[in-house]
Each structure stands twice: as C-alpha cells, then as structure tokens.
Amino acid sequence: MNMSSKKQHISPATINLTSSSSGPVYIETYGCQMNVSDSEVVISIMKENGIHHTTDIENAGIILINTCSIRENAEQRVWGRLDVFRQMKMKKPGLLVGIIGCMAERLKEDLLESKKLVDLVIGPDAYRELPSLLKEAGTGQKAINVLLSREETYADISPVRTDNNGVSAFVSIMRGCNNFCSYCVVPYTRGRERSRDPGSVLREIGELSEAGYREVTLLGQNVNSYYWNNTGTAITDFSDLLEKAAHEYPGIRMRFSTSHPRDISDKLLYTITRTPNICKHIHLPVQSGSSRILQLMNRGYSREQYLERVAAIRRIIKDCSISTDIIAGFCSETGDDHRQTLSLMEEAVYDFAFMFKYSERPDTRAANNLPDDVPEDVKSRRLKEIITLQGKLSAKSKKGDLGKTFEVLVEGTSKKSDNELFGRNSQNKVVVFPANGFKPGDYVNVNILRHTSATLIGVPVCDLEGGK
Numbered sequence: 344m345n346m347s348s349k350k351q352h353i354s355p356a357t358i359n360l361t362s363s364s365s366g367p368v369y370i371e372t373y374g375c376q377m378n379v380s381d382s383e384v385v386i387s388i389m390k391e392n393g394i395h396h397t398t399d400i401e402n403a404g405i406i407l408i409n410t411c412s413i414r415e416n417a418e419q420r421v422w423g424r425l426d427v428f429r430q431m432k433m434k435k436p437g438l439l440v441g442i443i444g445c446m447a448e449r450l451k452e453d454l455l456e457s458k459k460l461v462d463l464v465i466g467p468d469a470y471r472e473l474p475s476l477l478k479e480a481g482t483g484q485k486a487i488n489v490l491l492s493r494e495e496t497y498a499d500i501s502p503v504r505t506d507n508n509g510v511s512a513f514v515s516i517m518r519g520c521n522n523f524c525s526y527c528v529v530p531y532t533r534g535r536e537r538s539r540d541p542g543s544v545l546r547e548i549g550e551l552s553e554a555g556y557r558e559v560t561l562l563g564q565n566v567n568s569y570y571w572n573n574t575g576t577a578i579t580d581f582s583d584l585l586e587k588a589a590h591e592y593p594g595i596r597m598r599f600s601t602s603h604p605r606d607i608s609d610k611l612l613y614t615i616t617r618t619p620n621i622c623k624h625i626h627l628p629v630q631s632g633s634s635r636i637l638q639l640m641n642r643g644y645s646r647e648q649y650l651e652r653v654a655a656i657r658r659i660i661k662d663c664s665i666s667t668d669i670i671a672g673f674c675s676e677t678g679d680d681h682r683q684t685l686s687l688m689e690e691a692v693y694d695f696a697f698m699f700k701y702s703e704r705p706d707t708r709a710a711n712n713l714p715d716d717v718p719e720d721v722k723s724r725r726l727k728e729i730i731t732l733q734g735k736l737s738a739k740s741k742k743g744d745l746g747k748t749f750e751v752l753v754e755g756t757s758k759k760s761d762n763e764l765f766g767r768n769s770q771n772k773v774v775v776f777p778a779n780g781f782k783p784g785d786y787v788n789v790n791i792l793r794h795t796s797a798t799l800i801g802v803p804v805c806d807l808e809g810g811k
C-alpha cells in the first residue's frame with residue numbers, strides 16, 4: 344500500500360485559483376457518512392482558495408465526484424456518472440473533472456489511463472493538495488495524489504455544511520481502519536486508524552451549537568477504538584469524549600457510528616444510560632450469525648460473544664434501539680450458516696438493518712484466499728429472506744412503540760404534506776406528526792398512534808409553550 348509515514352505537506356498560503364479555473368465547484372458524494380463529511384472538508388478547502396461551491400452542475404467549472412468502493416455496484420454507479428460528465432465536458436471545454444475518495448485511492452493512475460476525461464485523482468488523505476493539483480490540471484496536465492497519511496485528520500478545517508436542514512451534522516472523530524475484515528476494502532482505501540485531537544472535536548461541536556445545530560453524529564469506521572494519549576486532557580477513550588461533548592453541549596443530541604461489536608465496552612453503555620442527551624441507539628454490525636463465517640471474515644467475535652453484547656445493551660440501557668449490517672452469501676456460506684444469521688436476527692430483534700450481498704473486492708484478504716463460491720441466485724435468495732425477516736422485525740419494533748411518547752427533534756417538513764413535520768426520536772426512528780406551529784430544530788413530545796413500514800406517526804402531546 345502506498346502510505347506515507349509523515350504528515351502531508353500543508354500549503355502555507357492559499358492559492359488563488361479563480362484565474363485558472365472556469366467557475367465554481369460542484370461535488371457529488373457517494374458512499375458512507377464519512378464521505379459526506381469529507382466533501383464538507385473539501386468544500387471548505389476550496390472556499391479558502393477562492394473557489395465557491397455550487398449545487399448547480401450546469402454552472403460548474405469543476406466537477407468532483409467523491410467515490411465509494413465498498414461493493415462493486417457502488418463503483419458501477421460512479422462509472423455511469425463519469426459517462427454523463429464526459430458528454431458535459433465535450434460541450435464545455437475547460438470543464439475539469441476530478442475523482443476523489445475511495446475509488447481514487449483504490450484505482451489510482453488506472454483511473455487516468457482508463458478514463459481519459461478525468462483530469463485529477465485525489466485520495467482521502469490528500470485533500471489539502473486539491474488547490475495546487477487543480478492548478479496543475481488547469482494547465483492541461485493530469486494531476487494525482489493518492490498518498491495515505493498516518494496523521495491527517497483535517498482537525499483544523501471547519502467543514503462547510505452541505506446538509507440543508509441546519510439541525511443535524513456529522514463530525515468525524517477519526518479516520519481509517521485497522522481491522523482488516525477479510526471482505527472489506529476500507530483499510531486499503533482509508534489507511535491506518537488515527538484519532539482526532541479531542542479539543543478540535545469539541546471546538547467543532549461548539550461552532551455547530553452556535554450556528555443553531557441541535558444534533559451531532561460522531562463518525563468513525565470504529566468509534567470504539569478512538570484513542571488519545573496526549574497529556575493535558577482527561578479524554579483518552581471514546582466514552583470519555585462522548586461524555587465530555589454531551590456535558591459541554593447539553594442542548595445538542597449526540598449520536599455516533601459505527602460501533603464494532605468486539606470493542607463496545609460496558610463503560611460506554613453506562614455513559615449512554617446516565618447522559619440524557621446521548622441517543623439510545625447503537626449501530627452494531629453483525630455481518631453473519633455463524634461463528635465459522637465470522638472467523639473467516641476476521642471479525643474478532645463469535646455469535647455467542649456478539650449476543651452477549653446485545654444482552655449487555657438491553658440490560659444496561661432501557662429502551663435502546665439496535666441496528667446492524669448483514670452480508671449474505673459470503674465465501675463458503677452454507678444453508679446452515681445462513682439459517683444461523685436468520686436465527687441471530689430473531690434473537691437480537693433488530694430495529695433496523697442494512698443488508699447486502701457479498702461483493703468480492705479485489706486485493707482484499709477474502710479475494711486473495713477464499714473463493715467467492717456462493718452462486719449469485721443463492722446469494723439473492725438468502726438476501727431476500729434476510730430482508731423479509733427484517734421487515735417483520737422492524738414492524739414488531741414499531742408496533743412496540745404504539746402509545747408511547749417520544750421526544751422528537753424536528754428536522755423538516757414531511758414530503759407528503761406541508762402541514763406535517765418529521766424528525767427522529769432518540770432511538771433514531773423517523774416520526775411524522777402535525778406541525779401545530781413547531782419548526783425544524785424544536786424538540787417536541789409526540790405520542791405515537793400508528794406506523795407505516797418506514798415511519799411512526801403521532802401527535803404532539805403539548806402545545807408550543809409546553810414543548811421543550
């Protein structure tokens with residue numbers, strides 16, 4: 344892997360690019376929340392260098408596509424978009440097209456070779472170089488930087504928020520991953536795990552609070568391995584950071600993602616249960632219910648150990664929701680392994696799940712050592728069974744909410760009607776209710792009357808004055 348051990352060069356002065364480029368930057372983002380967060384960092388870096396952000400692609404002088412490599416179909420989608428950009432480029436000479444993010448890191452120079460229309464390729468740790476690389480690309484040269492860093496966290500950059508609700512925001516607290524699950528491309532595209540200075544995390548939350556935000560999601564591929572050992576702060580692990588953030592900003596709801604089952608500690612669970620503004624929702628990807636498959640995946644826990652963590656969550660935190668990720672049809676998965684996944688789902692009673700067919704990723708440990716031998720139709724059938732079961736579990740979970748009252752943070756107006764608002768409860772379930780004068784950013788107590796497959800529907804139990 345191409346990985347520098349030194350900190351990336353930081354441009355000492357900003358470079359004014361307005362003369363060499365033909366207009367503002369448009370950025371399209373694929374993949375996980377970390378990519379959304381990175382795009383906000385990229386926009387901030389561009390802004391500092393005199394390039395403004397546009398949401399209108401027709402008006403753009405630079406198009407950046409922030410890409411994902413997690414499954415083959417994620418990459419396919421990007422190839423499709425590149426074909427569209429090629430046509431735009433033919434009509435608009437001087438338009439620059441750049442690929443950034445995980446596909447840039449995975450495919451490197453090959454992207455410049457195979458897609459002649461691409462002007463620049465930049466990996467996730469090289470965004471500070473964007474202005475100088477754009478300048479290079481503006482002179483007609485192809486520009487590339489895919490160096491990974493052991494230190495870069497973009498801690499000093501204030502991301503420019505692109506969400507349009509002004510209520511909830513992502514804050515990256517670490518980058519990279521050291522886990523090397525055998526199917527996963529992330530350790531190769533994002534490099535080694537590194538945590539961000541807690542002072543800079545708290546400062547960023549403070550800025551969000553001042554800007555009126557009411558909810559923050561702390562992000563990392565494995566937030567439970569957050570670690571900071573510098574002197575001068577009492578914060579060392581994730582639960583310290585989470586607790587400090589929640590205490591310092593009691594008006595802000597704290598969420599976090601993702602928790603690795605091997606590392607989720609009782610200390611964290613007790614922190615959640617005693618801190619009202621930490622949300623009671625844990626995303627705990629299981630991947631498979633079979634210990635044999637989990638071992639082949641290099642997940643670092645067995646079925647029993649996973650279920651013990653689920654039991655600990657249920658025991659320690661009252662009313663905590665649990666969601667998960669599941670992969671169907673991993674290498675050598677038998678019908679029995681698959682049934683174990685189904686039975687684990689029934690035991691865990693997930694409130695929500697993201698479910699995928701195994702997609703072999705080149706150069707991962709699984710691709711190198713394990714044949715992708717479950718036939719496509721079997722993968723599809725197993726995935727379908729998993730989705731059907733989760734549909735039932737999600738309905739059961741929502742049914743259990745009928746008659747309960749939840750504090751909902753309003754995010755916006757419902758798609759179906761201007762007279763209705765939507766938001767989420769602490770458990771991360773979407774709740775829709777009559778607006779009754781409330782607005783985005785308000786906390787409203789909502790009594791749940793019914794549910795659809797995706798949402799809870801209720802009524803506010805207090806008037807405006809009564810709402811918090």
Ligand code: SAH
Binds near residue numbers: 529565670
């Ligand atoms: N860091 C997180 C999630 C990373 S990617 C974690 O460890 O839980 C999000 C999800 O994509 C994973 O949880 C996994 O379910 C899925 N995924 C990753 N690689 C995959 C692959 N090669 N094929 C299918 N699904 C995959």
Ligand code: SF4
Binds near residue numbers: 529530603
């Ligand atoms: Fe991938 Fe595993 Fe790291 Fe998650 S923990 S990003 S699945 S290697």
Ligand code: F3S
Binds near residue numbers: 375
């Ligand atoms: Fe995709 Fe990279 Fe995220 S591979 S899931 S965008 S870390």
